[in-house]
Amino acid sequence: MPVGTLYGISVGPGDPELLTLKGLRLLKQAPVVAFPAGVGGQPGIAQQIIAKWLRQEQIQLPLTFPYVQDDHLLMQAWKAAAGQVWHYLSQGTDVAFACEGDVGFYSTFTYLAQTLQHLHPSVEIQIVPGVSSPLAAAAVLGLPLTLRHQRLVILPALYTATDLENVLGWAEVLVLLKVNSVYKQVWEILHRLQLLERSFIVERATQAGQVIHHNLVEKPNLDLPYFSLLIVQAEKPIR
Amino acid sequence: MPVGTLYGISVGPGDPELLTLKGLRLLKQAPVVAFPAGVGGQPGIAQQIIAKWLRQEQIQLPLTFPYVQDDHLLMQAWKAAAGQVWHYLSQGTDVAFACEGDVGFYSTFTYLAQTLQHLHPSVEIQIVPGVSSPLAAAAVLGLPLTLRHQRLVILPALYTATDLENVLGWAEVLVLLKVNSVYKQVWEILHRLQLLERSFIVERATQAGQVIHHNLVEKPNLDLPYFSLLIVQAEKPIR
Numbered sequence: 261m262p263v264g265t266l267y268g269i270s271v272g273p274g275d276p277e278l279l280t281l282k283g284l285r286l287l288k289q290a291p292v293v294a295f296p297a298g299v300g301g302q303p304g305i306a307q308q309i310i311a312k313w314l315r316q317e318q319i320q321l322p323l324t325f326p327y328v329q330d331d332h333l334l335m336q337a338w339k340a341a342a343g344q345v346w347h348y349l350s351q352g353t354d355v356a357f358a359c360e361g362d363v364g365f366y367s368t369f370t371y372l373a374q375t376l377q378h379l380h381p382s383v384e385i386q387i388v389p390g391v392s393s394p395l396a397a398a399a400v401l402g403l404p405l406t407l408r409h410q411r412l413v414i415l416p417a418l419y420t421a422t423d424l425e426n427v428l429g430w431a432e433v434l435v436l437l438k439v440n441s442v443y444k445q446v447w448e449i450l451h452r453l454q455l456l457e458r459s460f461i462v463e464r465a466t467q468a469g470q471v472i473h474h475n476l477v478e479k480p481n482l483d484l485p486y487f488s489l490l491i492v493q494a495e496k497p498i499r
Numbered sequence: 500m501p502v503g504t505l506y507g508i509s510v511g512p513g514d515p516e517l518l519t520l521k522g523l524r525l526l527k528q529a530p531v532v533a534f535p536a537g538v539g540g541q542p543g544i545a546q547q548i549i550a551k552w553l554r555q556e557q558i559q560l561p562l563t564f565p566y567v568q569d570d571h572l573l574m575q576a577w578k579a580a581a582g583q584v585w586h587y588l589s590q591g592t593d594v595a596f597a598c599e600g601d602v603g604f605y606s607t608f609t610y611l612a613q614t615l616q617h618l619h620p621s622v623e624i625q626i627v628p629g630v631s632s633p634l635a636a637a638a639v640l641g642l643p644l645t646l647r648h649q650r651l652v653i654l655p656a657l658y659t660a661t662d663l664e665n666v667l668g669w670a671e672v673l674v675l676l677k678v679n680s681v682y683k684q685v686w687e688i689l690h691r692l693q694l695l696e697r698s699f700i701v702e703r704a705t706q707a708g709q710v711i712h713h714n715l716v717e718k719p720n721l722d723l724p725y726f727s728l729l730i731v732q733a734e735k736p737i738r
Contacts, residue, residue, distance in 0.1 A: 270634075277521035280511070280630065284520065362634045362644075370643040387638040391519065391628045395509075395601045399626040404609040405601075411662075412653040413670075416645070423650075430665075431652075 263382055264349040267356045268363040268373060270390025271309045274467030278391045279309065283358075286388060287313055290356035292348045294341075296368055297322035305360040305467070305487075321345070321355070325368045338375040345372065346380055362392040366416050366437065394435045397462035397489055401472060406433050410495060417441075424449050432495035440484035447480050450492065458493045465489070502621055503588040506595045507602040507612060509629025510548045513706030517630045518548065522597075525627060526552055529595035531587045533580075535607055536561035544599040544706070544726075560584070560594070564607045577614040584611065585619055601631040605655050605676065633674045636701035636728055640711060645672050649734060656680075663688050671734035679723035686719050689731065697732045704728070 267286045272278035279287075287293060287310060298304035303311070307322070314320065323341040326333060348355050363369035364387060376383045394414060398405035406412050410432035415423065417438045424446065427434055439446060439461065450456045461473040464487050473479060506525045511517035518526075526532060526549060537543035542550070546561070553559065562580040565572060587594050602608035603626060615622045633653060637644035645651050649671035654662065656677045663685065666673055678685060678700065689695045700712040703726045712718060 272519070273628075275521065277524070278519050278628065280517050280519055281523065282514065282516035285516070362630075364634055364637040364643045364645070366645050366647065366649075367643065370646055373643075385641065387641060389512075389517065389630045389634040389638040391601075391630060392634060395603055395628040395631060398603040399628040402624065402626060404603045404606065404612075406603070406605050406653070406655070407609055408605065409655055409657050410605075411655070414645070414651040414653075416648060416650070418648050426669075 261352045263380075263384060264352050264354040265384040265386055266345060266349060266373070266376065267354065268369045268385065268387045269356050269358045270362040270364075270388055271306050271358045271360060272391040273361055273393045273396035273465045274305065274309065274470070276309050276312060278396065278466060280388065280390055283388045283390060284313060287356050287358060288315070290318065290354050292319045292321055292353055292355045294321040294323050294345060294355055294357045296359065297324045299327075306358040309360065310358050319348075323372070325371070334371070338371045339379070341372050342375040342379055346376060346383075349380075349383060362390045363387055364389065365392045393437070393465055393487070393489055394491070396465040397491060400462060400465055400470065401460050401491070403460070403491075403493070405435075405491070421445060421449055425453070428453055428455065428492065428494055432493070434492040434494065436490040436492075438486060438488070439490040440486055440488050443482055443484055444480070446490065447476065450476070451480075455492055455494055459490060461488055461490050463488045500591050502619075502623060503591050503593040504623040504625055505584060505588060505612070505615065506593065507608045507624065507626045508595050508597050509601040509603075509627055510545050510597045510599060511630040512600055512632045512635035512704045513544065513548065513709070515548050515551060517635065517705060519627065519629055522627045522629060523552060526595050526597060527554070529557065529593050531558045531560055531592055531594040533560040533562050533584060533594055533596045535598065536563045538566075545597040548599065549597050558587075562611070564610070573610070577610045578618070580611050581614040581618055585615065585622075588619075588622060601629045602626055603628065604631045632676070632704055632726070632728055633730070635704040636699075636730060639701060639704055639709065640699050640730070642699070642730075642732070644674075644730070660684060660688055664692070667692055667694065667731065667733055671732070673731040673733065675729040675731075677725060677727070678729040679725055679727050682721055682723055683719070685729065686715065689715070690719075694731055694733055698729060700727055700729050702727045
């Protein structure tokens with residue numbers, strides 16, 4: 261029996277209307293729809309985004325991906341999730357995995373896909389790209405992310421002061437993801453480099469709880485959620 | 500009379516199904532749909548992407564943005580395009596401007612928007628983000644663009660050998676846009692750094708003429724189109 265296909269479906273940053281037509285078609289067609297399980301009894305972000313499109317006949321498969329750094333625990337979680345998905349794929353049933361943002365951009369989907377490919381090399385995987393958070397954030401700010409010759413750097417986390425200063429020495433646009441845990445240090449550096457006036461933070465871009473911060477000069481302390489990103493436009497936009 | 504709204508609609512990299520639901524809704528609602536004019540009598544890329552969604556009652560407004568570096572000529576073209584769009588906006592008519600990729604990512608839309616804001620500060624602009632070419636290219640390659648702690652650099656053009664070597668010294672993932680004009684030099688550098696096996700080129704990602712190049716070791720010479728991008732995964736993906 262031929263195995264089913266795993267579709268990695270990028271469902272965008274939060275606004276359910278930022279799903280693509282292709283993503284929606286494949287979500288609707290899939291007999292099984294998987295997504296990262298929510299935390300503390302709350303539905304996860306991807307699950308909220310797709311909720312209105314799911315039909316009762318579809319099997320919903322929440323998969324647990326713990327927020328930990330321990331490689332062994334992570335690997336265990338990926339294997340367990342891969343097993344749950346393979347259960348359906350091995351019977352010839354397609355599975356759509358919905359993930360917030362783009363599934364190729366710092367996404368949980370990759371670990372599931374790589375674990376499956378490792379355990380079951382015959383697995384068929386198709387990826388549907390989507391709207392990533394830096395572009396969603398730029399859109400809600402009403403700004404372009406990048407123009408013309410501008411060099412763009414995206415740092416996902418764990419950036420040091422040295423990293424930041426080096427990057428800001430040559431890149432025109434810098435995006436820091438998950439800035440919540442290091443905001444105070446980042447603020448100090450941007451202050452020293454006189455870049456606070458060209459820096460912007462978006463919390464939960466396009467989600468219900470979206471917050472935008474301009475005027476960072478006045479905000480050395482901010483209590484930010486996990487899904488917060490900072491955009492530095494180190495070069496003044498040309499007109 | 501209130502002025503109309505200009506919607507900057509990201510229509511994605513090429514596959515018409517990669518349009519978002521929001522982009523499609525706003526495109527269908529707009530009395531006037533603008534897009535970059537094609538070259539040599541051919542329809543432009545954005546125009547091809549949206550063709551099937553346009554209704555006969557909608558006014559189609561091709562806008563000319565020449566492929567030149569001369570700032571004076573560019574400014575003239577942006578002013579002319581802004582004038583064509585303002586003609587409708589000033590009468591209270593909404594205009595949807597459709598642009599390939601994401602309108603905030605190295606896009607012609609920004610020049611139109613900034614010129615309009617400069618000439619008519621009362622203009623209302625809304626941006627709908629979309630699927631950008633690096634994520635579309637990663638999807639068709641079946642690869643994640645970025646994972647975990649990986650630092651991503653995107654260089655749009657005009658990169659020097661020194662730029663590339665510096666970036667590859669610390670970034671885990673590098674994307675070069677419009678690699679066509681400098682491919683030979685880039686190949687030499689990647690060869691020297693032994694990164695050709697972790698490098699991939701996608702021509703016209705998700706468009707009808709899509710071509711994928713693996714095995715760049717064997718391809719020191721490639722005749723690439725304008726819409727070609729190169730992804731270097733300088734760090735081996737973890738499993």
